Amino acid sequence: MAQSIGTFLSGFFLITVYSYLFKESRLYRYTEHIYVGFAAAHAIVTGWHNVKDQALSPLADGQWLMLVPLCFGCLLYAKFTKRYSYLSRTPLAFMMGVAAGVTITGAAEASFVKQIRATILPLNNLDNIVMVLGTVSTLAFFLFIPLGSKKAANGKRSFMSLVSNLGRATMMVAFGSSFGFVVMARLSYLIARLQFLFSKVFPVISQ
Amino acid sequence: MRRSWATAVQSIDRRVLYALTFVIVLLPLVRPLGFPLNITPNTRRAFEIIDALPEGSLVFHSVGFDPSGDAEVWPQMQALSRHFMSKGLRIVYFPTNVGGDMYAEAIRAQLAPKFGYEYGRDFAILPFKAGGAPAIAAMADFYSLYTVDRDGTPLSELPIFDGFRGMQDVSLITTSSTGDDALFLAVYLEPKFHIPIVVGGAATIMPVLGPYLASGQIKGIISGLAGAAEYEVLSEMPGQAIGAMDAQSAGHLFIACLVILGNVGFFAQSRAVRRKEGV
């Protein structure tokens, strides 16, 4: 019984959401607000269980240092008061400071040194040539944009402008393939909902 | 004034497009067309790495998605979990998205009983940890981050964590994710522990991970719903992804046709304008 009601409710909400494609109705707006309400509730519930396990339970076991993150966490909410909003700056600075430290140590090795090392390839086949030229020219496009747009003294295109154009072409290939994958992802979203709608609510798809 | 065909071709009403999309995606679901499926080298490599693990190996699996992306990642997670369980691997699910724990719970309720997997002994679910990159970085000192499982049971009471010192004891990390956790794992855990990482995730994050795959920081990639279907074929355990592949192919063809149609109209119109201006 609960299963049937659930299936009916799911189908009803899905159809309501799809009605948006033709016209934004009051029913759609209600559905949207229910979703936002539930999402916020789930965030609170998850946050509460996190805080309980990570800070309140250790505090109850005598780990007094846990008072620090607890106080920082509570101070975040000071931003909703006009008078004490400045207090929220301390936990924000703490969060940003730790995140910045973590980013520097991670990015320097994995996304910088290792990526450069992986680009040092012997130029003995087409793949390696494209890889090295593509990477270097893309970087050059970002780092030397002003030079890329300059023309040489005789009015012809400068070397940097050629490199810049090659970088641009490489990025266009990358963005084009990214678009291809976005198409793939978005279609999957629709397929899954139609699979549900037409196998459970209106059973025309055999499973 | 009559509209030229070039203008007409470029101004199809959006609702007509929506209706066509709906029908073109739905029809192959109702009546499968039997399009062939290409197995990509990336999925094959991912499958082979997992398949080569000996029984009892410990796998950490990140669950980094919520209902917005479950359409493509949930079939992947099921396909991977079925493969893990059929091989007798020990699995620890760690949610990296605020909604991820609900899917790990669904594995506990739906899939684990089918393979006789016992919670605590053969698999466990860790609680979600907020914070993105710092949360993954904190996993390097495992017990500073995790002391209890999702149910609040101390990890010391779960047999799967007997003798577990930290991430150095993990044989493989896999992901089912729509976010950046694969990237964070490659950045913060791979350099320190040299754990192989096999990424399953949304198709949209795959191009971004290309450099990490080429440099060997990530060992294999299962990309989107197509990757899930390929994995189902390779592991010989069909699921919901294979049935969706015809619809995916039809949708791709439709979009490619629309891009070409839009551009044909655009060229014809530009040419007509140039001719009118006498250029």
Next chain:
Amino acid sequence: MAVGFLSGLIVILKYFAQEGIISRIGTDLIAWRVTVAAFALGLGAANLIQVHARAIIRREKNADSSFLLLATMAVFTVLGVVSGPNSAAYKWFWDNVYQPIYGGIASLLAFMIVSASYRAFKVRNWQSAVLMISALIVILGQVGLVSRVFAGLPSLSQWVMSVPNTAGMRGITIGGALGAIALSLRVILGFERSYMGGGQQ
């Protein structure tokens, strides 16, 4: 601020000091950061309460929707905190209310991308031509039927992904890493304070 500077500095030093007091403090700071981030999960909800409660009190145009939002939030927060997210009731509402709505809203993007591909994806210069060709190769490379007719298409699509795409993305990754390091240094040294909401100071 001193707090940001000290916490950032200790986390960086922890990277070089694998053992000892600095390493232990660094580990604790990162774990605390995760706890504070858990508190931050409720910030969005607090903001929603502020905005929608005001709308109800002032009887604004869509006050009925605001009421529905706050009521939903209250009911599921109580249910999730009291009975836990593992309870049958919470799971039932997750599966039959939240999941279909959220998934449905996400799937609207499929229609949007169809419309965008048709209307906006126009070849206006050589860059957009390269972009379109690359996109078409990747899109059609996934279609089994097309690869039957053009046997080389899946390999070409794979090559585009693994060579030029990787080259472009690698350039962006290295540039992004440089940018992230520079920005992080600015945060730690206190030059970047816009995250506090007061703009550059």
